[in-house]
Amino acid sequence: MDALPVTDVSYFPGCSLATTAKENNQSLIECCQKMGIRMIELPDWNCCGSSSAHSINHQIAFDLACRNLSLAPPDRPLVTACPSCTLRLKHAQHRLKNDPAARERYSQMWGRSFDPDLRVRHFFGLLEEVDLERLLAVNGHVRIDMSFAPYYGCMLNRPFALRSGSNYYGIMEKTLAKLGLRALNWGHASQCCGTFLTVARPDIVTPKVNMIMQGAAESGADCIVTACAMCHMNLEVRCTLKNPVPIFHFSEILSLAFGATRHKDWFSRHLIDPRPLLKSKGLTA
Amino acid sequence: MTIEGGPTIRLNDLDLKFSREVKRLSATDFYTCLQCRSCSGGCPFSEYMDYMPNGVMRLVQLGLKNEALTCNTIWICVGCHTCSIQCPMAIDIAAVMDALREKALAEQVDILEPDILNFHREVLNSIERYGRTHKIEIMMRYKLKTRDLISDWAVGMKMLAKRKLDLTPSRVERIGDVKKIFQK
Numbered sequence: 001m002d003a004l005p006v007t008d009v010s011y012f013p014g015c016s017l018a019t020t021a022k023e024n025n026q027s028l029i030e031c032c033q034k035m036g037i038r039m040i041e042l043p044d045w046n047c048c049g050s051s052s053a054h055s056i057n058h059q060i061a062f063d064l065a066c067r068n069l070s071l072a073p074p075d076r077p078l079v080t081a082c083p084s085c086t087l088r089l090k091h092a093q094h095r096l097k098n099d100p101a102a103r104e105r106y107s108q109m110w111g112r113s114f115d116p117d118l119r120v121r122h123f124f125g126l127l128e129e130v131d132l133e134r135l136l137a138v139n140g141h142v143r144i145d146m147s148f149a150p151y152y153g154c155m156l157n158r159p160f161a162l163r164s165g166s167n168y169y170g171i172m173e174k175t176l177a178k179l180g181l182r183a184l185n186w187g188h189a190s191q192c193c194g195t196f197l198t199v200a201r202p203d204i205v206t207p208k209v210n211m212i213m214q215g216a217a218e219s220g221a222d223c224i225v226t227a228c229a230m231c232h233m234n235l236e237v238r239c240t241l242k243n244p245v246p247i248f249h250f251s252e253i254l255s256l257a258f259g260a261t262r263h264k265d266w267f268s269r270h271l272i273d274p275r276p277l278l279k280s281k282g283l284t285a
Numbered sequence: 286m287t288i289e290g291g292p293t294i295r296l297n298d299l300d301l302k303f304s305r306e307v308k309r310l311s312a313t314d315f316y317t318c319l320q321c322r323s324c325s326g327g328c329p330f331s332e333y334m335d336y337m338p339n340g341v342m343r344l345v346q347l348g349l350k351n352e353a354l355t356c357n358t359i360w361i362c363v364g365c366h367t368c369s370i371q372c373p374m375a376i377d378i379a380a381v382m383d384a385l386r387e388k389a390l391a392e393q394v395d396i397l398e399p400d401i402l403n404f405h406r407e408v409l410n411s412i413e414r415y416g417r418t419h420k421i422e423i424m425m426r427y428k429l430k431t432r433d434l435i436s437d438w439a440v441g442m443k444m445l446a447k448r449k450l451d452l453t454p455s456r457v458e459r460i461g462d463v464k465k466i467f468q469k
């Protein structure tokens with residue numbers, strides 16, 4: 001079979017993946033490579049504003065997102081990994097498309113006019129278009145015999161105005177099934193992780209996180225697979241249960257199945273050590 | 286009128302100008318809210334809020350400005366959109382919360398959750414300084430501001446040990462662009 005063609009995309013990592021969740025970043029880049037997607041980091045990108053900008057100053061939130069949009073080369077999609085960054089960028093795009101004054105501000109500040117054709121896409125959108133069967137046939141893969149609780153957090157929720165297009169529900173289950181994993185039904189797949197409340201109100205977040213982690217344990221899952229680095233962190237940091245279920249970034253599992261070699265450095269960074277599980281499943285030495 | 290377990294609200298203090306202003310700021314028509322309470326049923330944090338999300342919709346409909354701006358709901362809300370996805374009237378409840386927070390700051394009312402506001406401010410300060418968030422500094426400054434240096438010490442140490450907190454910030458090169466955003 002022919003080698004896979006390579007597609008270039010602009011890549012917006014966002015602050016979490018660039019810092020606290022480097023393992024998510026590296027595994028994402030590696031699995032994209034295996035899928036024939038070259039992730040070219042958006043030059044000099046800035047923070048999307050996180051939850052805080054839009055919480056207290058919509059104008060700053062809008063401008064921060066706009067600067068990133070203005071940096072994106074027109075000939076390729078702008079790919080995001082963090083659900084929250086994705087929403088911020090899409091929200092700004094939506095406003096730009098519908099509000100002439102916003103477009104005026106954009107061109108004044110960034111010295112170019114808004115490109116309505118730029119596609120902002122979450123990594124899941126790319127994945128939907130990859131012919132996984134063919135890819136696995138070409139590249140081969142490691143079979144992963146594990147059960148998992150898929151955890152999307154609030155990613156599946158969107159405000160009405162941004163609800164067109166796929167919300168990727170079920171994509172982790174569908175994809176990982178092809179690699180040998182078994183998705184379990186459980187009650188907390190789209191329960192919010194508490195995001196920033198983890199800092200100022202851990203008293204609220206800890207019981208919520210424990211409920212989610214307990215739910216995963218009761219479902220009998222070997223692990224949780226997350227779609228979001230922020231969720232991953234909250235679950236790990238705030239869980240106070242004994243013997244918590246290990247948590248993986250979706251991209252880590254994907255890379256592992258594709259035969260990643262640099263994973264040693266990823267798994268040692270987890271606060272809940274997943275290495276005993278991986279070892280017991282014969283996935284690492 | 287008394288909401289069970291809540292404060293008394295006086296219906297002769299309606300400020301419909303405020304109501305329309307929130308509608309404009311949030312670009313959301315909350316007048317269609319029919320009080321079905323789906324939002325509050327779905328909201329993962331409603332048990333910690335003084336007014337549940339449907340209650341806040343009622344407050345802004347009626348123009349009960351003071352109640353809407355001084356409730357803790359607007360600060361506890363994390364914008365997860367669990368409510369909007371369940372709302373039969375497609376109301377963007379989180380957008381209303383965003384607008385109310387900004388209004389509360391502009392009107393300098395009492396903020397019921399000052400720690401949450403402090404956190405947001407530290408995040409924005411960090412972005413203004415570096416163009417990106419520098420987590421360890423945000424946490425240190427937040428802790429100093431709230432004068433709580435003890436809690437979460439163990440968590441911080443664990444994260445450092447796991448190399449999850451970078452000591453030096455990741456920076457935007459053309460920081461002038463970012464400063465411009467904050468000056469506008």
Ligand code: SF4
Binds near residue numbers: 328366367378379382
């Ligand atoms: S967006 Fe706010 S009000 Fe709505 S469900 Fe989430 S926390 Fe609750």
Ligand code: SF4
Binds near residue numbers: 317320322373375378
């Ligand atoms: S779900 Fe929508 S219509 Fe129902 S109470 Fe909440 S805001 Fe109102």
